[in-house]
Amino acid sequence: MKLVSPIMGLVAVTMLSGNVFAGVYKCTDAAGKTAYQSSPCAEENKALKIDVKTGGSTDLTVQLRLQEQEQELKKQQEVERQKQQLKEATRIKDATEQSEKNQQLIKGNTIQYSAFAIPPYRHDRLPEQIKPFASRLPEIEKFRRVAALRALATGNCMRVESVQLSVQSQMKQLIFSADCSSAKTFHYKESELIK
Numbered sequence: 001m002k003l004v005s006p007i008m009g010l011v012a013v014t015m016l017s018g019n020v021f022a023g024v025y026k027c028t029d030a031a032g033k034t035a036y037q038s039s040p041c042a043e044e045n046k047a048l049k050i051d052v053k054t055g056g057s058t059d060l061t062v063q064l065r066l067q068e069q070e071q072e073l074k075k076q077q078e079v080e081r082q083k084q085q086l087k088e089a090t091r092i093k094d095a096t097e098q099s100e101k102n103q104q105l106i107k108g109n110t111i112q113y114s115a116f117a118i119p120p121y122r123h124d125r126l127p128e129q130i131k132p133f134a135s136r137l138p139e140i141e142k143f144r145r146v147a148a149l150r151a152l153a154t155g156n157c158m159r160v161e162s163v164q165l166s167v168q169s170q171m172k173q174l175i176f177s178a179d180c181s182s183a184k185t186f187h188y189k190e191s192e193l194i195k
Contacts, residue, residue: 026057091138092123098141105145112152114181117160118144129167136174139190140165143176146193151178151186158182 027041028034099120106113121130123137133140144163151157157180166175166187174190 091135094138095121095123095141098138098145102141102145105148112159113148114159114161116162117148118163130165133165133169133171133174136171140174143174143188143190143193147176147178147186147188150188150193151180154186156180156182156184157186 024036024038026034026036102118102120106115106117118141121127121137121141123134126134126137130137130140144165148160148163151160151163157178159181160178161181162177162179164177166177169175176188176190176193178186178188180186
């Protein structure tokens with residue numbers, strides 16, 4: 001019993017001293033005055049956290065600055081992600097509107113267009129040859145309609161059977177093929193359809 005009491009006392013002192021010295025902060029204010037304290041330094045002071053067990057220190061000012069930069073970067077990334085989402089949603093909406101115009105044109109002119117003359121390209125199920133041009137889907141749908149109208153306007157195409165994006169297309173110059181019931185095929189470059 002006599003041995004237990006001194007051991008308990010030693011354990012208590014060790015635990016208390018560990019807690020007291022667990023966090024020591026060296027704070028330097030704008031005037032260069034240095035103070036050591038057990039609580040974190042005021043924000044305007046230069047702060048070092050000293051580890052009394054290892055003798056090492058951590059510059060909390062630098063650490064705080066890095067955390068702020070990291071938070072700012074995350075905010076910027078989130079803003080960019082939201083912009084991309086909005087851009088994608090707008091692109092899908094515009095492409096859908098152009099597809100609907102194509103379908104209205106076909107339904108209103110069943111003699112000049114086969115039912116599958118301009119099948120819609122769905123953004124979530126694009127054919128492999130269209131996927132590389134997904135960012136231009138609204139324009140593709142519009143140009144398909146214009147290519148069909150141009151083919152009919154030649155007088156050599158009585159009925160449009162199919163209008164597709166050509167495999168010869170490039171991102172900066174789309175090419176469209178309009179197949180007619182007269183077995184004629186018309187090819188139009190994007191630059192020609194803009195005129």
